[in-house]
Amino acid sequence: MEEAIFWTLIILFFVYGMIPWICTAVLGFGVFRKSPSCHEVAFTFDDGPDPRFTPKLLDLLKKYNVRATFFVLGSKAEKNPELIRRMNQEGHLIGLHNYVHRTNWLMTPWTIRRELDRSASIIEQITGVRSIYYRPPWGLLNLFDFLLRKEFRIVLWSLMVGDWRSKGGSDKIKRRLMHKIKGGSIILLHDSGETWGANPDAPLHTIKALEDVFLDLSHRGYTCVRIDQIPPLGKQKLASEVSWKKKVMVSIWLKWERVFNWLFHIHPIDKNHPFLNVRIRTYWGKTVQLSDGEKIQRGDRVLELHFNNEVLYNMGIHSRSSIQLAIQMIRTTEQLLPKTLPIILNHPNYEKIKALYGVSMIYRGTKQFGFIVNDLPRGPFSFFTKIYLRLLMSVVHPQGKDRLQNKVEHLVPKMMVMSTKELMRRYPIENL
Structure with a gap:
């Protein structure tokens, strides 16, 4: 604690x-x-x-x-x-x-x-x-x-x-x-x-x-x-200048993320396709009732999911549209999600890992993989998570600034949870 x-x-x-x-x-x-x-x-x-x-x-x-x-x-x-x-x-x-x-x-x-x-x-x-x-x-x-x-x-x-x-x-x-x-x-x-x-x-x-x-x-x-x-700096910027600043911001943020991942022992599910990262941690939130009857409670162990924002950024700048980016993310997640099961089963205390868990503003489409999507309980964690993820969106997402200006009401972080039992049901070990 x-x-x-x-x-x-x-x-x-x-x-x-x-x-x-x-x-x-x-x-x-x-x-x-x-x-x-x-x-x-x-x-x-x-x-x-x-x-x-x-x-x-x-x-x-x-x-x-x-x-x-x-x-x-x-x-x-x-x-x-x-x-x-x-x-x-x-x-x-x-x-x-x-x-x-x-x-x-x-x-x-x-x-x-x-x-x-x-x-x-x-x-x-x-x-x-x-x-x-x-x-x-x-x-x-x-x-x-x-x-x-x-x-x-x-x-x-x-x-x-x-x-x-x-x-x-x-x-x-x-x-x-x-x-x-x-x-x-x-x-x-x-x-x-x-x-x-x-x-x-x-x-x-x-x-x-x-x-x-x-x-x-x-x-x-x-x-x-x-x-x-002194005349203030003009608001109009050359495209190359904006692009340069964006690159600097992304570079600084991604360097911070590498430090963050090292500190919290976060590692990729598949080193050859490092889109999803994970770490095993203790859950400290409120009790979550899952559709299969499982409960995730304070003190349970969970496998926490994290997007690799460097991969996400590269996907975004090479995508022709947000729809194409979304399709890429769904297909990649579909390929990588089954690979979380060996990570759980190979853990010394795998039977204590109750669920896959993540917090993100990119949650649409996750129900098709077996996750339930809940609002974060109001409080300091929810408040600072929303600020942090919106800053992340503005820096890493190729259209992050426009999304913050035009779709801010949709940029609310959600909690996504799927029980380990549901994961094993959807991806039987003999099929892996």
Whole structure:
């Protein structure tokens, strides 16, 4: 039981935190990371305002007539309203960085929303302007943060030079910035050294380095602008670009699945035709009454079925239509399903394996093989399974995005169960 809880928590963490991180930080979906401009760059500063360093930074920005964006913590803005007021008066953009510097992975969606609203209200009371720009601490988003896009513009970065550490001093920061800045860069820097992992005096080195950097950028013909002065990336994408992103998403997902299969000891029914994978596990759900009189109860052993999504993806991209893909899947399942019986019979405690069991959104047609199809009981497992499988559909299915937009009401995961007795009845051992 403890092992099941542990792995359930691992899966929930992956869905809640890692998938959004892959989608945003790695692939850039749903966030603003880089401008298409060839002549503009945007300097952004996190973790302030800081009464020790922010005034020095504002003096430098004013000296070189640079407009920047500050992603501030609401708690610090509350304590230093004069610095927020000065940022606004000198033409800088003020964004939000939560109320305190805490990762969204360790907070509930309603806590994040409450902190953002509180921080936005503090800024609005000081400046009269309510900010719509948001950068989560460490750039880490959770699954529900995508809902914030209705009200906030999520901004990450394209260039980070590790300026929160003092090692290497201003020369290291200056060298990295001058070497890596190019048109359209959104640069992440810090005007406070109080965050976990940062050195308290690190902003001094950043400010010193920027003196030379601003001069260098001016000579190179770059203009430093605020985030809201950069034209957003267009919605229209070239087909080749979309195809490239799709390939990257699929590649990342399939690498994760290989790790997942290794962790949970999932292996193919037939190594020569690896469309269906299986593992033997303990069933922890509610009692399921089967049509042949068998009951699957908590604590029973089952053979759990999994599609090989790499094979499924390759089937999809080479199919002329969804109907052809469905026919291929049915025929392949028909060939492989009887091969589950030797796996069961060769297990040391085969008599304790009560059923074949699976959860999927691809369940139509499974009744013809002897499965019963039930709704998943409402609860956390059902909720997170639906989110996980819809993400899987959007990534792996060739028309996944369109299906999510047009047929979302049909994309509900179902539980499919067939007793071992029914399997043996349908596929007698002498026929194998």
